[in-house]
Amino acid sequence: MLVWSRPGRIVLWMLFALIFGVLFLAPLAVILLSSLADQWNGVLPRGLTTAHYADVARGAAWNSVKASLITGFAASALALVSGTWAALSLRLQGPALKRLLGLLFFIPSAVPSVSVGLGLLVAFSHPPLLLNGTIAIVMISHFVLISAFTFGNVSAGLARLSPDFEQVASSLGARPAYRLWHVTLPLLAPYLVAAFGLSFALSMGELGATVMVYPPGWVTLPVSIFSLTDRGDIFAGAALTMILVAATLILLLGLERVTKRATGA
Amino acid sequence: MSEALAIGAPTVRKREPGRLWIVPPAALLALLFFYPLALIARQAFLDDSGVANVAEIIRVLNSRFFLNALVNTVTISVAATAGCLIVGLVLALILAFVPFPGSGFIARLIDTFIALPTFLVTLAFTFLYGSAGMLNSGLMEAFSLPLPPVDFLYSTWGVVLAEVTVYTPFILRPLLAAFSLVDRGQIETASVLGARPFRIVRQVILPAAVPAMIAGGSLCLLLTVNEFGIVLFIGAKGVITLPLLIYGKAIQESAYQVACIIAVVNIALSLGLFGLYRFAAGRLGA
Numbered sequence: 001m002l003v004w005s006r007p008g009r010i011v012l013w014m015l016f017a018l019i020f021g022v023l024f025l026a027p028l029a030v031i032l033l034s035s036l037a038d039q040w041n042g043v044l045p046r047g048l049t050t051a052h053y054a055d056v057a058r059g060a061a062w063n064s065v066k067a068s069l070i071t072g073f074a075a076s077a078l079a080l081v082s083g084t085w086a087a088l089s090l091r092l093q094g095p096a097l098k099r100l101l102g103l104l105f106f107i108p109s110a111v112p113s114v115s116v117g118l119g120l121l122v123a124f125s126h127p128p129l130l131l132n133g134t135i136a137i138v139m140i141s142h143f144v145l146i147s148a149f150t151f152g153n154v155s156a157g158l159a160r161l162s163p164d165f166e167q168v169a170s171s172l173g174a175r176p177a178y179r180l181w182h183v184t185l186p187l188l189a190p191y192l193v194a195a196f197g198l199s200f201a202l203s204m205g206e207l208g209a210t211v212m213v214y215p216p217g218w219v220t221l222p223v224s225i226f227s228l229t230d231r232g233d234i235f236a237g238a239a240l241t242m243i244l245v246a247a248t249l250i251l252l253l254g255l256e257r258v259t260k261r262a263t264g265a
Numbered sequence: 266m267s268e269a270l271a272i273g274a275p276t277v278r279k280r281e282p283g284r285l286w287i288v289p290p291a292a293l294l295a296l297l298f299f300y301p302l303a304l305i306a307r308q309a310f311l312d313d314s315g316v317a318n319v320a321e322i323i324r325v326l327n328s329r330f331f332l333n334a335l336v337n338t339v340t341i342s343v344a345a346t347a348g349c350l351i352v353g354l355v356l357a358l359i360l361a362f363v364p365f366p367g368s369g370f371i372a373r374l375i376d377t378f379i380a381l382p383t384f385l386v387t388l389a390f391t392f393l394y395g396s397a398g399m400l401n402s403g404l405m406e407a408f409s410l411p412l413p414p415v416d417f418l419y420s421t422w423g424v425v426l427a428e429v430t431v432y433t434p435f436i437l438r439p440l441l442a443a444f445s446l447v448d449r450g451q452i453e454t455a456s457v458l459g460a461r462p463f464r465i466v467r468q469v470i471l472p473a474a475v476p477a478m479i480a481g482g483s484l485c486l487l488l489t490v491n492e493f494g495i496v497l498f499i500g501a502k503g504v505i506t507l508p509l510l511i512y513g514k515a516i517q518e519s520a521y522q523v524a525c526i527i528a529v530v531n532i533a534l535s536l537g538l539f540g541l542y543r544f545a546a547g548r549l550g551a
Contacts, residue, residue, distance in 0.1 A: 002358075002362035002462050002466070003362075003462050004456065008462075009363055012363050013363070013365050015359070016356065016359045016360075016365075019352060019355065019356060020371065020375070023430045023433070024375055024430065027385065027386050027389030027390065028389070030392045030393055030399070031385060033392075034389075034392045040392075043399050043406065044399070082289075082293055082294075085289065085290045086290035086291070088286075089287040092286060093284055101291065104291075104294070104299075105290075106543075107539070110487060110535050110536055111298075111302070111536070112490070112493070112507075112508045112531055112535055114493055114509075114511045114531075115508070115511060115528040115531060115532050116298070116301075118305060118511060118515055118521075118524055118525065119298075119301025119302050119305050120297075120301050121521075122301060122304045122305055122308055122521065122525065123300055140297055144294075147298075198380070201380035201381075204382070205382030207382070207384060207493060208493035208512075211497075211512060212512065212515065212516060222382055222384065225384070226384070226497065226498065229388060229498065230500070234388065234391060234392070237388060238392070241382075241385055241388060245385065248380060248381065249377070252380060
């Protein structure tokens with residue numbers, strides 16, 4: 001305990017409550033409130049209604065949820081396979097190459113998402129690789145942006161893995177493929193699930209690259225929210241944002257429960 | 266092929282085939298990321314006939330819209346990072362050293378902001394601080410003002426405040442990790458010996474926090490330079506940053522070459538900050 005006097009502690013806690021309330025709690029509460037607000041002309045809305053949810057459900061909401069979930073799943077699954085593959089095979093390289101390649105796999109996380117989208121448009125708008133206007137280019141843009149996070153998470157997990165298990169498995173005569181499937185990957189499982197969850201969440205909220213490349217008919221949730229608020233329909237935008245937040249949180253909590261059950265923690 | 270996975274096998278001969286396993290993920294990344302990046306650079310420097318177009322590059326780099334966006338980007342990024350560092354340090358100090366019931370839960374709640382879309386905060390700020398928002402209606406009702414008195418949202422400061430909310434968790438996380446390693450006994454001893462809390466923070470706690478703040482701060486600089494959703498959602502005419510300018514030139518004006526030239530500058534800036542972050546994080550790990 002750094003501050004022993006009770007008044008001193010209370011002052012600090014009030015400072016904390018003020019910062020936390022203004023910066024973090026108020027935005028979340030207000031989004032929730034506005035998604036349910038009836039008429040809102042004064043400080044507080046005049047009444048509560050679920051009409052905005054009904055509106056977006058009648059509109060394009062379902063298609064957007066579907067587009068976001070499918071894109072998120074496809075991009076995260078591909079990123080998980082490629083990131084795990086990269087992290088595992090990086091262990092076989094010499095130290096110099098390992099450093100260089102490790103850096104290269106991280107670089108996509110440093111490049112602005114809009115530029116990733118621009119690059120894909122420039123590269124894949126002509127035959128033989130004509131992807132512009134397809135759903136695939138949206139998934140590729142998400143994959144590129146989240147690949148570094150998946151790679152980073154799996155690498156961190158590998159670094160924490162005790163080498164003993166793998167060595168014991170080898171000395172007992174386990175073939176490398178058997179050892180990978182039955183020893184290394186199960187030990188990595190919590191990190192793989194966490195990596196998948198984080199990349200899914202990032203993909204669900206991705207906007208910069210998506211607005212550059214999305215074709216008509218594949219409007220993800222963030223793009224849909226932006227076009228609603230841009231038209232001035234901010235209450236419907238708030239309702240759709242709550243749907244996005246709920247979908248993301250349910251997904252993350254579900255994955256956390258799966259991990260806990262699997263590891264028996 | 267399974268032989269190829271012999272991790273840490275003793276002889277070099279056995280390791281050789283294993284090294285090729287890196288090729289598929291590396292090739293995928295090269296095709297989908299580095300090749301498009303190279304094409305951006307090519308389109309920026311060469312015109313359609315393959316001749317270097319220095320005149321166009323100079324025209325764009327000297328243009329009002331580019332310089333304006335560059336200044337905006339750097340100002341917002343530096344101000345937001347400074348804000349994140351101050352807010353993050355205050356919150357982390359209280360959470361770690363003056364904990365209250367439920368502080369662990371609050372720390373986790375702030376952490377989930379990392380997983381939420383960044384534009385959520387901007388949208389919320391519209392309801393809170395917008396011209397018809399809660400704060401303005403409240404003040405107008407209370408003091409019977411004719412016009413909304415609070416008008417910072419559609420300016421640089423609106424973007425900065427939104428980015429402070431969104432990126433403070435990136436400072437808080439490494440700071441809390443660093444503070445969990447600070448020896449509590451040392452603090453108790455210092456305070457029993459009569460050191461004031463301020464002196465303990467300065468002499469015992471801050472030295473432990475500096476590496477985490479440098480690493481977290483350089484990550485914040487990078488993320489705020491690249492931020493797109495917050496600026497797009499605020500939609501203020503006067504607040505255009507580099508990513509927003511690239512989007513505008515490419516999608517709204519179909520000026521791909523101009524977009525590519527700006528993108529090269531933006532990517533160079535981001536990669537420089539990424540290098541700074543890696544350097545800082547590397548020293549943190551050492």
